[in-house]
Amino acid sequence: MPEIFIDHKRYEFEQPGKVLQFMLDNGMDLPFFCYHPSLSIPANCRQCIVKAGMPVFDRDRGTFKLDEKGERIIRFFPKLMTACSLDLADGMVVYTHHTDELVKQAQADNLEFILINHPLDCPICDQAGECPLQILTYKYGPEGSRFEHKKVHKPKAIQLGPRVILDAERCINCTRCVRFTDEISKTHQLTIISRGDKNYPMTANDQVFDDPYSLNTVDICPVGALTSADFRFKARVWEMNQTPGIDISNGKGCSTWVWTRDNLVMRITPRFNEAVNDHWMPDSGRLSYRTFNENRISKPWLRPDNKEQVRTTWNNAELTLREELDKVESSQILVIGSPHASVEDNYTFKKYFESLGVTDFYYLPHVVPGAGDDLLLSDDQAPNTLGVRALGYSEIAGDKLPKIVTSAKPKLVFILDDDILDRSDLTSSHLEDAFTVYWGTNHNGTSLAANLVIPITTAVEHAASYINVDGRIQRTVPAKETLYTNRRLNLEMSMGRLDHYGTKFDNWVTDANRIDCIPAWEFITRLNPGSDTFAWESSRQILAEIGGKLNIFRGVTYEQMDEENGIQLNLEQDSEVNTV
Amino acid sequence: MSGTKTFDEKDLAEIEKLTKKYPEKQAAVLPVLWYAQDKFGHVDPSVQKLVAETMDLPEAHVYGVVTFYTQFYEKPMGKHVLDVCTCLSCQVCGGYDILNYLEDKLGIMAGETTPDGEFSIQSVECLGACGYAPMLQVTNDKYVNYLTYEKIDKLIDDLKSGKQPGFESNKMPQHENGTE
Ligand code: SF4
Ligand code: SF4
Ligand code: FES
Numbered sequence: 001m002p003e004i005f006i007d008h009k010r011y012e013f014e015q016p017g018k019v020l021q022f023m024l025d026n027g028m029d030l031p032f033f034c035y036h037p038s039l040s041i042p043a044n045c046r047q048c049i050v051k052a053g054m055p056v057f058d059r060d061r062g063t064f065k066l067d068e069k070g071e072r073i074i075r076f077f078p079k080l081m082t083a084c085s086l087d088l089a090d091g092m093v094v095y096t097h098h099t100d101e102l103v104k105q106a107q108a109d110n111l112e113f114i115l116i117n118h119p120l121d122c123p124i125c126d127q128a129g130e131c132p133l134q135i136l137t138y139k140y141g142p143e144g145s146r147f148e149h150k151k152v153h154k155p156k157a158i159q160l161g162p163r164v165i166l167d168a169e170r171c172i173n174c175t176r177c178v179r180f181t182d183e184i185s186k187t188h189q190l191t192i193i194s195r196g197d198k199n200y201p202m203t204a205n206d207q208v209f210d211d212p213y214s215l216n217t218v219d220i221c222p223v224g225a226l227t228s229a230d231f232r233f234k235a236r237v238w239e240m241n242q243t244p245g246i247d248i249s250n251g252k253g254c255s256t257w258v259w260t261r262d263n264l265v266m267r268i269t270p271r272f273n274e275a276v277n278d279h280w281m282p283d284s285g286r287l288s289y290r291t292f293n294e295n296r297i298s299k300p301w302l303r304p305d306n307k308e309q310v311r312t313t314w315n316n317a318e319l320t321l322r323e324e325l326d327k328v329e330s331s332q333i334l335v336i337g338s339p340h341a342s343v344e345d346n347y348t349f350k351k352y353f354e355s356l357g358v359t360d361f362y363y364l365p366h367v368v369p370g371a372g373d374d375l376l377l378s379d380d381q382a383p384n385t386l387g388v389r390a391l392g393y394s395e396i397a398g399d400k401l402p403k404i405v406t407s408a409k410p411k412l413v414f415i416l417d418d419d420i421l422d423r424s425d426l427t428s429s430h431l432e433d434a435f436t437v438y439w440g441t442n443h444n445g446t447s448l449a450a451n452l453v454i455p456i457t458t459a460v461e462h463a464a465s466y467i468n469v470d471g472r473i474q475r476t477v478p479a480k481e482t483l484y485t486n487r488r489l490n491l492e493m494s495m496g497r498l499d500h501y502g503t504k505f506d507n508w509v510t511d512a513n514r515i516d517c518i519p520a521w522e523f524i525t526r527l528n529p530g531s532d533t534f535a536w537e538s539s540r541q542i543l544a545e546i547g548g549k550l551n552i553f554r555g556v557t558y559e560q561m562d563e564e565n566g567i568q569l570n571l572e573q574d575s576e577v578n579t580v
Numbered sequence: 581m582s583g584t585k586t587f588d589e590k591d592l593a594e595i596e597k598l599t600k601k602y603p604e605k606q607a608a609v610l611p612v613l614w615y616a617q618d619k620f621g622h623v624d625p626s627v628q629k630l631v632a633e634t635m636d637l638p639e640a641h642v643y644g645v646v647t648f649y650t651q652f653y654e655k656p657m658g659k660h661v662l663d664v665c666t667c668l669s670c671q672v673c674g675g676y677d678i679l680n681y682l683e684d685k686l687g688i689m690a691g692e693t694t695p696d697g698e699f700s701i702q703s704v705e706c707l708g709a710c711g712y713a714p715m716l717q718v719t720n721d722k723y724v725n726y727l728t729y730e731k732i733d734k735l736i737d738d739l740k741s742g743k744q745p746g747f748e749s750n751k752m753p754q755h756e757n758g759t760e
């Protein structure tokens with residue numbers, strides 16, 4: 001097998017590749033800025049320089065030439081090489097800053113150059129705390145600068161597009177952002193203008209950087225030159241908790257990081273997932289974080305005698321629901337599941353009403369034709385359409401819904417987290433004769449039309465799985481506390497600095513940010529005290545139960561989903577699907 | 581400038597010819613921009629857009645190329661564009677003195693055009709004639725070397741009377757002592 005010697009240590013490699021990537025894959029460190037594993041390699045920052053050479057080959061003898069000590073004679077490249085663009089070669093010898101003074105000096109000098117005109121903005125720079133320039137300067141840079149002259153100033157706070165703001169002074173001209181629009185999103189909206197110490201990225205003269213993926217440039221920008229118009233100045237990186245999640249604003253289900261502070265979601269960024277979204281995610285998914293904070297249903301709401309909705313207690317909600325159930329036959333109950341709710345919620349929802357004798361279960365797909373693209377946006381706007389379908393709910397078109405309601409004349413309607421009034425021909429007048437119970441996360445037209453509203457947890461408040469448009473099941477982790485969860489007790493939840501060192505009485509702790517809601521399954525458990533069938537303690541347990549019943553979900557566990565960033569399901573395989 | 585700018589049949593044929601010379605059309609941006617600048621006198625945003633559309637390339641790319649080179653004019657310029665080199669070698673030999681003298685003489689600053697539309701001044705980077713520093717280039721064409729204030733006065737007078745600077749043989753030190 002071909003071998004390479006890095007800092008006197010021998011490594012074997014199978015695939016052709018570049019030295020920098022090989023080093024990163026093998027846990028070695030090397031500073032770099034412009035290289036990005038998913039983009040082309042321009043080698044323009046010069047930060048990843050190493051000393052490299054090849055053994056001298058004796059063609060006549062067919063062996064490597066050796067010196068007196070019996071060691072291979074190495075012929076070094078005349079200058080230091082950029083590891084990001086250097087191909088792995090059999091026998092290659094590489095020295096990094098760990099073993100070579102020249103490399104160490106060169107890395108520090110390069111940083112000194114990059115920093116010559118760099119503003120000292122860190123205290124007010126959004127990137128601070130997650131800034132490669134900061135980190136690498138700290139680790140590899142010079143202690144100070146010898147540059148004593150006036151720095152070159154460039155424009156600051158330029159609104160490149162609706163979502164991205166440029167600070168040209170901070171830019172190190174790595175061209176990552178330009179390459180992103182050229183190679184990934186293919187809108188070609190950015191370019192580097194001018195040259196020398198005057199250059200920075202820009203859009204063409206009168207164009208707006210409105211790329212639907214524009215915020216990815218903010219992530220990959222190795223400095224604070226590109227910042228998110230939305231997140232700018234909202235929170236310091238070290239104040240937030242970072243929890244893995246998935247994007248539920250779209251059928252693709254990109255892997256995400258959910259950043260919270262004081263139990264508010266501050267931003268959403270992509271999490272690397274080779275099988276789904278690589279390093280990217282659409283802007284719309286990131287901006288959907290608001291739905292987790294705003295307009296939330298907290299505490300049950302009840303509409304006594306068709307008057308205004310008022311807040312009520314959980315006990316009262318439970319009692320009212322029981323009373324209403326006692327009044328009707330199972331045939332008078334209409335149950336509508338949701339492609340927006342998780343597998344676990346839909347499963348328990350259905351199981352509960354099955355136990356009451358209900359046989360028909362519907363869901364309304366949420367597809368916007370033409371909304372998708374070839375990258376990471378799908379026409380399907382819901383995160384779990386395949387999941388709700390796999391659980392045996394029947395799809396019903398928005399224009400057919402009124403007919404079902406008028407012909408079945410249900411007395412009790414249950415709707416799981418989905419604004420169906422907004423997407424179908426159904427109006428609140430169709431529901432006038434029925435008692436409607438909405439189990440939802442946010443207030444909307446449907447929740448307002450309901451007689452009873454049960455607040456349930458969102459994807460950032462519970463652990464639950466969702467099946468994306470490609471049949472991949474992925475799960476979420478609670479990131480935001482509800483009134484009933486506690487990150488100190490739930491080991492799955494992340495603890496940030498403020499959680500570790502703060503107390504409940506600190507002035508940055510806002511109790512109102514914790515929503516009074518519970519997972520849908522938990523409410524079902526509450527409705528059936530003492531029952532073995534509904535005695536779930538966690539969504540993990542529910543998934544195991546589903547796995548025991550439905551082939552599709554057989555063997556699917558949270559552990560495996562965590563390890564492999566989701567599991568590809570074989571949705572065709574199962575003929576039992578509709579017989580839960 | 582009036583009306584929208586277009587390329588006519590002949591232009592398009594010429595651009596086609598230029599583009600064909602290269603394996604990739606991106607490589608033809610420079611010659612096509614030169615062609616456009618010859619035709620319109622500048623490559624302002626509307627010309628950049630025209631070039632990008634004609635070549636079916638991203639406008640941002642064309643914009644980036646135009647701004648990289650001071651030789652491409654992003655706005656209409658005077659009849660004579662004086663590109664004074666203020667890069668390192670020229671700078672140490674008095675490039676900025678020459679620039680300032682010229683600015684005072686014409687009453688405009690670098691980057692500006694005289695009200696009569698005769699002259700524009702630009703401060704530019706190295707033009708590859710460091711050996712003859714300080715120097716300037718006239719409208720992307722002739723170099724004027726070893727600049728002095730007198731030479732500037734003469735140049736301006738010449739240009740005003742429609743005379744382009746001629747070729748000037750410059751002796752290097754090695755020529756002088758005959759040890760080439
Ligand atoms: S980009 Fe990084 S180094 Fe520059 S000001 Fe911002 S945090 Fe500081
Ligand atoms: S804005 Fe950021 S990503 Fe773009 S070139 Fe500058 S440093 Fe690189
Ligand atoms: S990472 Fe290698 S040159 Fe920038």
Ligand code: FES
Nearest residue numbers: 665670706707709
């Ligand atoms: S520095 Fe003026 S021509 Fe080189």
